Amino acid sequence: MLVGALAGFLGTFYTHHVGLGFLIGMAASGVFSLIMGFITITLKRDQVITGIILNILALGLTSFVYRALFGTSRTPPSIKPLTPLKVPILGDIPYIGTILFHQNLLVYLAFLLVPVSAWILFKTQFGLNLRAVGEHPRAADTLGVPVERMRYIAVILGGIFSGLGGCFLTLAQLNRFTDNITAGRGFIAIAAVIFGKWNPYGVALATLLFGIADGLQLRLQALGTKLPYQFLLMLPYILTIVALVGIVGKSKPPAALAVPYQKDN
């Protein structure tokens, strides 16, 4: 996400084109995830450790590149962000109109991606093969599914989409890059996948919950309560965990999650 956020920002900053910025951000993040793929799929190393290390690397790397390019100026450089799009007619509905139908393209896209990814996962051959590789790679292998290739595709797609998520922060929300701009949202995403029971609709619900809590926190800050703002910043994270632990039952991950696949010769 961080890599995508920075690359997207830089792309837009230098090309003066938000669309190109998005593409560059997604591509950079996709390439970055290739490292993850290579270490865990080809070299078959531990996924958790690799993930943590790459996270730390991304944190340092993005801050470093950003400083190297822009120094530490008082007025941080910013870009012209993605503009909100108003949906004709629906956007004119008072009150709800602005909330629901006066958003930027990415918001609509995110909602659209939910049924699309559910459909791909559960209704296409690709989705079935992908799930099979996650559940029982040996079985998939005996049926001619190229296990390593499928896993690479999954990792790269994951990278591209988290890059998109990162771009959203720099190109649509904040218009600038700051250190650790994602503030752990990638981990929230992982939590959302688990709490959402590995199903796109569930995941969407979980992330909406987090979003609501985050929105609430911002409003509370704006209202100027006596609580220290650090507490308010914690709120969405705590609320998400509490709500999800309380409401959601057991979530069963794919059987071969994070297990490298060793083919014998």
Added chain:
Amino acid sequence: MEVWEWGSGDSSTLSHPHTSIPLYPLPYPHTPILPYPHTSPLSYLHTFILLRIDKITKRFPGVLANDQISLEIEAGEVHALLGQNGAGKTTLMNILYGLYQPDSGQIYFKDRKVKISSPRKAIELGIGMVHQHFMLIPDFTVAENILIGFKQRGPFLNLKRVEQAVAELSHRYRLQVDPTARVQHLSVGSRQRVEIIKALYRGAELLILDEPTSVLTPQETHELFQILRTLTAQGKSVIFITHKLNEVMQVCDRATVLRNGRKVGTVKIQQEGPEKEVIKENLARMMIGKEVSLETERTALKKKPVQFGKEVLKVEELEAVNDQNRLVLKKISFSVRAGEILGIAGVAGNGQSELVEVLAGLRKAVGGRVFLNGQEVLNEPPRKLLEGGIAHIPEDRLRMGLVLDLPLPENAILGSFHKAPFSFKIGNALPGPRWLNYTEIRKFTERLIISYDIKTPHPEATMRMLSGGNQQKFIVGRELTRSPKVLLTVQPTMGLDIKATEFVHQKFLEQRENQVAILLISTELDEILALSDRVAVLYEGQIVGLLPADQADREILGRWMSGL
């Protein structure tokens, strides 16, 4: 490059679009299409060689698993592949299915030289395989399992159409399965049918079955044989691996015997007639490699009269639920005395697995009492039961008995690593960790390998490298050397060859003479009748009958087992 990506929909490379499942055997150059249901002379088909392998050699570090093996499979035949544990049967089949690459040798399919570089290539040629350990995803439905990796027109899954096609295949080959059922709810027999359909759906003409009957009940085996006959009647060929000569005599047309990685010979089977017994003896001799007659081997299993001791294991009104929370043990009571073998017969799935799991401390009972040596031990942790003298040969060796990716020595001390001589403490009175003594552990492992005749490439090999039967021998050996007071054993000879089976039976009788109480759970009536002192039948979670072994026979047990 192969087409694999979703959405790319390149139909030119499709081999078996699911829209065109052939209603007749796939036509190939020299064979006529048989009318269905067909009545034409099979002998004509028999002249056609579907598969020929020529001098296949495969070497693993430390073992020559296949040594210059040549073999011909005719169209429309059931060809048995026989051999002792570790003879190289599974390895040869994995080569045919593209999972292993041979070091040298050729494969010809329909007279064309082929290189089977991957399972995908095998599938394209028309070779299907049902593995010794099933390759199904329990969380998926039958239809989904069948469709994994399928190449079809367009990216979409048409589950409806698959379900239809499965129903059609089910009907044509008498393979009953519900395509919408989740695999985790299916019995072992139906899972096997799913595996067979998986292969047929991809247009398999040659079906490889690796020890398909070792997990089946006699009834399911009978059904499988019916299926095999239907398949061959429609021109398909089957390679059938088994350790049971009776099965070979029942369904096979020819049999090839392997020994120590080499081919001993191929024999034509007469399913009827006076030569039957001669052929059987002959096959046994070819497998074992010395002059032994089956009869003398059998009489060697002599049960000595034993003075039974006190009740070592006593179970009272035991109740337990299965994973789906259904009550599967309904107030069961029985006891086993020292020096006694209590056999529990019954079709799998009537509570046997749960019973043993409860007794081994791996499942919590919901009611009842269990006494070990007079002490109540219900729902005690496994370690305590182990210390109390319980040894357990589990049903599912891959899930419970072994850690496949650990080397043999580590597997050998599972359950006893915390005791001398395998581990020690520095300063006995002091608190502190125990240290493993690898010298002792290795010595013990080597003893196990020798005394149980375990074939392994290397004493430090990982468990995964052993053949199925040798893994089973390893568990049996480990559990018996615990010097237990109570031995719980489920299907102890599953996947073992004739010699190893006799050996294990012999060992059980020795334990019995040493006053061990043995609970023998098996679906093999022969095994139960040969070893037990008393026989009980478990049916729908209840003991429906209990008899001294000399009063029990197949007929009574069979009746009890079917709930009559």
